[in-house]
Amino acid sequence: MCGICGIMIDDVELRHPHVGLLLQEMMESQQIRAQDGAGVAIFNKTNSSDTFRIKSFKDNDGNYVSNETNSSEEKLDENLINLYDKDDCTFFSLENEMTLIKEMGLAKDLDKKHGIRKMEGSHGIGHLRIATSSRVTPYNTHPFSTTILPDIAIVHNGEITNYDMLRDSLELEGYNFYTDSDSEVIAVFVASRILKHGDIERAHREFIAKADGPFTYIAATPDTLAMVRDKFGTRKGIVGYNPGTKEHPPFWAMATDLSALDVIGATAKIETPYPGKPKIFFRN
Amino acid sequence: MFVLDIDEIRILASKIALKDVENEFHVLKNALLEKYGIVLPEGLKTAAIEKFGDIASAPILYENVTNSIIRKKIEEGENNITIKNPKALYRIGVLGFLEPVNLNLTIEGNVGNFFGAFCNFHGTWNIKGHAENGLADKGYCGKFVVDGLSTELVGQNNQSTSFSHGVDILVRKGCMERAMAQARGGNLVTFGAGFNSGIYMSEGVLINLGDPGEQFGSGMVGGVIYTRQGTTTGKGAVIKKLDENDYTKIKNVLEIFEQELLIENLDDFSQTNTKLAFTNIKHEVIDFKEFEKIIADENSIH
Numbered sequence: 001m002c003g004i005c006g007i008m009i010d011d012v013e014l015r016h017p018h019v020g021l022l023l024q025e026m027m028e029s030q031q032i033r034a035q036d037g038a039g040v041a042i043f044n045k046t047n048s049s050d051t052f053r054i055k056s057f058k059d060n061d062g063n064y065v066s067n068e069t070n071s072s073e074e075k076l077d078e079n080l081i082n083l084y085d086k087d088d089c090t091f092f093s094l095e096n097e098m099t100l101i102k103e104m105g106l107a108k109d110l111d112k113k114h115g116i117r118k119m120e121g122s123h124g125i126g127h128l129r130i131a132t133s134s135r136v137t138p139y140n141t142h143p144f145s146t147t148i149l150p151d152i153a154i155v156h157n158g159e160i161t162n163y164d165m166l167r168d169s170l171e172l173e174g175y176n177f178y179t180d181s182d183s184e185v186i187a188v189f190v191a192s193r194i195l196k197h198g199d200i201e202r203a204h205r206e207f208i209a210k211a212d213g214p215f216t217y218i219a220a221t222p223d224t225l226a227m228v229r230d231k232f233g234t235r236k237g238i239v240g241y242n243p244g245t246k247e248h249p250p251f252w253a254m255a256t257d258l259s260a261l262d263v264i265g266a267t268a269k270i271e272t273p274y275p276g277k278p279k280i281f282f283r284n
Numbered sequence: 285m286f287v288l289d290i291d292e293i294r295i296l297a298s299k300i301a302l303k304d305v306e307n308e309f310h311v312l313k314n315a316l317l318e319k320y321g322i323v324l325p326e327g328l329k330t331a332a333i334e335k336f337g338d339i340a341s342a343p344i345l346y347e348n349v350t351n352s353i354i355r356k357k358i359e360e361g362e363n364n365i366t367i368k369n370p371k372a373l374y375r376i377g378v379l380g381f382l383e384p385v386n387l388n389l390t391i392e393g394n395v396g397n398f399f400g401a402f403c404n405f406h407g408t409w410n411i412k413g414h415a416e417n418g419l420a421d422k423g424y425c426g427k428f429v430v431d432g433l434s435t436e437l438v439g440q441n442n443q444s445t446s447f448s449h450g451v452d453i454l455v456r457k458g459c460m461e462r463a464m465a466q467a468r469g470g471n472l473v474t475f476g477a478g479f480n481s482g483i484y485m486s487e488g489v490l491i492n493l494g495d496p497g498e499q500f501g502s503g504m505v506g507g508v509i510y511t512r513q514g515t516t517t518g519k520g521a522v523i524k525k526l527d528e529n530d531y532t533k534i535k536n537v538l539e540i541f542e543q544e545l546l547i548e549n550l551d552d553f554s555q556t557n558t559k560l561a562f563t564n565i566k567h568e569v570i571d572f573k574e575f576e577k578i579i580a581d582e583n584s585i586h
Contacts, residue, residue, distance in 0.1 A: 032343040032374050032396065035335045106337055233461055233479050236417065236436050258414050258435050259372030259394050270433065272460050272478055 002142075002157040003030030003128035003256045006218040008225040008281040009121075010241075011249030017044075020119030022251065023126040026260040027107035033256065034130035037141030038110040039102025041093075041153035043222055043283075044121035048097040052076055052150055055093040055100065056083055057139050064138045066092075080147045084176055091178045092138075093145040093153075097222055100153055102127075102141040122283050123225045125218045127155035133163075134181040143220075144184045148175060148191040151222050156183040157256055158215030158235040166210060186217050194221070204228045204278035218254060226280040227254045233275030240266035252281050286357050289368040293349050297340040305329070309339060322352040343373055350376045358385050363407065366390040372416065377409065378402060384425050395419075400428065403451060415455075423451035423470065429544050430455045434474075437462050444469020444487050454541045456564075464490045467507060471537045473545075480518065482509045482578065489537050493562070493570060501578045509578040510534055522581040528555045530577055 005026040007019050023040050052071045057064040067089065071079040076094075083091055093100035099121075101114045107128060111117055127142035134140045143153035160166065163182035166189060171177065175188050186207060193203035204219065204226055214234035219226045227237050237254065240261040244250030253266035261267055273279035296315055299308070313324045325348070332342035339345055350367065354377070357365055363386045370376060374396035377389065387407045391399075394413035401421040403409075414432035422441040425448045430438075438459045444450040450470025455463075458476025465480070467488040476494025485507035492511040500509055502518025509521075510530070517523060526534075535553045538560070542550055548561035558572045 029372065031336070031341075108341065109337065236461075238435065238460070257372070257396070257416055258433060259396060259416060262372070262394055262414065275479060 001033045001130055002155075003027065003033035003260070004126070004142075004155045004157050004216065004218050004237075005030065005255040005260055006123070006125040006155075006220065006225050006227065006253065008123040008252045008283065009249050010251050010281075010284065011244065012284045013249075014122055014284075015249045017120045017122060017249070018117075019121040019124040020115075021117045022253070022264050023124050024107065024111050024116045025263050026253070026255055027110075027126045027128055029260045029263045030128055030255065030257050031107055034128040035106060036131045036136045037102065037104045037129035037138070038107040038127065039100070039129075039141050039143050039155075040110070040116055040119070040124055040126045041098055041100040041143040041145070041155075041220055042119045042121040042124035043098050043151070043220060044119075045097055045222075047099065051096075053093070053095040054079055054083060054091070055095065056089045056091050057137075059088045059090070066138070084147075084178075090139040091147060094147055094150040095145070096150045098145075098151040098153060098220075100143055100145055102138060102143065104136060104138050104141060123220060123281075125153055125155050125220045125225070133159060134179065137179075139179050140181045142183060144179075144181070144187040146175075146187045146191040147178075148188065148195055152187060152191050152194070152219070154183065154187045154190065154217050154219045156186055156215060156217040157237075158217075158230070159213045160185055160211050160215060161213035162211065183217075186211075186215075186219070190219055200224055200226070201278055201280055204280075208276050208278070216256070223283045224280055225252070225254075225283075226278045227273050228278045229273055229275050231276035233272070237273055239269075239271050239273060239279060241269040242266040243268055254279075285364040285366065286362045287366045287368065288350065288353055290346055290350060290371070290373070291369040293346060294340070294369075297345060299340075305333065305339065312339070316349060320349075320353045321356050322349065324348070324352075347373050347375050351378055354387075354389070355379055355381075358387060364388050366392065368392045370395055370413075372396045374398060374416075375401065379405075381405075394432070400426070400451075404448070414457075420451045420453060420470075424448035426451050427540065428453045429541070431457070433457045433460065434463075435460045436478075437465050438474070439464045439467055439470055439472045439488075441465075442467040442470035442472075442488055450488055452537075452540045454544055458494050464488060464507075464509075471540060473537060473541055477511070482507070482521070483518065485509070489533060491534060491537055501580075504578075504580045506580055508533070510572075510575050511578065512574055513576050515576070515578065517578055520581055520584045521578050523576050523578055526555070526572065526575060526577055531555045531558075531572070534572065 054069045142155040160182040216235040216237035336342035370393045372394040377400040389409040398418040404424040405426040415434040442450045455474040461478035463481040466484040477492045482501040485504040488507045490509040496512045496514030501521030546563040
């Protein structure tokens with residue numbers, strides 16, 4: 001029973017883009033659903049640069065320390081291979097404009113440590129984890145990113161029951177996995193398809209067609225935010241809209257619980273995305 | 285009438301700091317005993333700290349306290365209770381009485397998952413906000429009115445047994461998905477119902493007064509869904525025209541909510557007088573000639 005959420009500011013000028021604040025409110029309102037881990041990925045164009053950040057967790061006898069390496073585009077493959085070869089390090093994020101933060105524990109503690117409420121951007125996603133199919137570790141916490149493409153993040157509620165099969169086939173295509181979570185396969189699959197044909201909607205549709213099990217996930221790229229549900233709609237996912245005021249911009253919001261939309265006033269245009277059809281929002 | 289403002293308990297609990305949690309938990313325990321006559325289980329302290337890091341921010345504390353206070357008040361003979369500031373707490377209204385109790389309960393705000401699960405009461409429980417998953421899950425007896433939306437699985441496993449007829453539910457702004465899933469009795473009236481409503485129904489009535497739905501009645505083996513023409517069915521369900529018995533059945537179910545829906549001319553409702561005026565929010569005339577019923581496909585039941 002994980003809790004997921006996402007925000008997309010619907011304002012060209014991006015006035016007061018307090019995406020972190022909105023995500024934090026939504027996560028805390030859904031904390032009852034899951035308490036094993038919390039994380040966010042927030043997109044902010046002004047962070048974009050020639051330098052990429054590779055984030056990993058280093059395992060010091062069960063104490064995980066987060067580590068960050070800067071890399072130029074030319075050195076990216078080499079740095080990622082070096083990281084893959086290290087037995088005590090687990091990759092968790094490849095970033096340019098995106099900032100991905102995740103920890104074991106509660107949303108309020110994530111905010112205390114990283115100041116999530118103060119983070120700004122155009123859009124972002126958040127997750128509350130309760131462990132079901134993989135261990136409670138920082139690297140199994142969401143969001144999941146990939147080494148295939150930078151700035152892709154997904155959060156997921158549900159189970160991918162044919163995870164092994166999908167992972168095997170992606171590994172045969174040459175893609176690496178870094179965790180034992182079924183959710184990572186969504187990120188790797190979607191990123192691999194974007195790399196292949198560049199069509200994000202098609203990438204999500206292909207995942208829906210290939211994946212078995214009950215799932216709802218939210219995926220973010222620099223230009224999109226999508227809620228995707230399995231073809232039978234067996235995991236909840238709700239989208240709403242806040243029309244904005246003079247003080248704050250309008251925004252789209254999505255979450256597992258309706259109450260998470262209610263706490264941030266995103267209860268206009270409430271809908272449940274059609275099962276098996278990605279609901280995609282594009283950045284202004 | 286008893287009014288419980290959950291914010292008052294939040295204020296009491298917020299005084300508990302982690303530095304001396306043992307003593308301060310007992311301070312809260314004594315305060316709740318004195319003020320409401322309820323006893324907090326010791327295990328709650330451990331569970332709250334393990335799961336939520338402290339006691340004051342643990343939703344399970346407020347779930348437990350709210351249900352304990354409602355139970356206590358019922359035992360004292362109270363049958364009108366209002367809950368303020370529920371803030372979408374999960375699992376409130378789960379009371380565990382074996383025999384039906386008399387209780388009118390008003391919730392001023394949103395409720396979380398499994399509100400009123402296993403309920404067994406006479407009276408009306410009115411939710412002034414929205415309800416999340418599993419409203420009245422496995423409910424035996426009672427009447428619910430939801431002013432807002434309900435998300436998934438409203439009336440799931442609604443129970444009709446040798447000692448109960450199931451739960452009657454009205455959702456004014458509509459249900460999202462799988463309303464009355466696996467219902468074994470009871471009635472749901474809703475202004476809109478999402479995908480897979482009536483999935484695996486075996487008994488009970490679902491009346492969808494909103495737009496046509498999709499994929500209704502998959503795997504149903506009993507019960508009936510009344511909905512506008514244009515609704516699609518899942519496997520195991522078939523669409524039929526309404527007959528005189530259906531009009532009687534619809535009338536009987538709507539009578540349960542006549543007061544809430546302010547229905548004009550319900551007494552005259554029949555196969556020859558098919559229009560009803562619902563005047564509760566806006567004046568809306570619904571012509572049941574535009575409705576059809578969805579029932580189990582006898583050919584698919586083995």
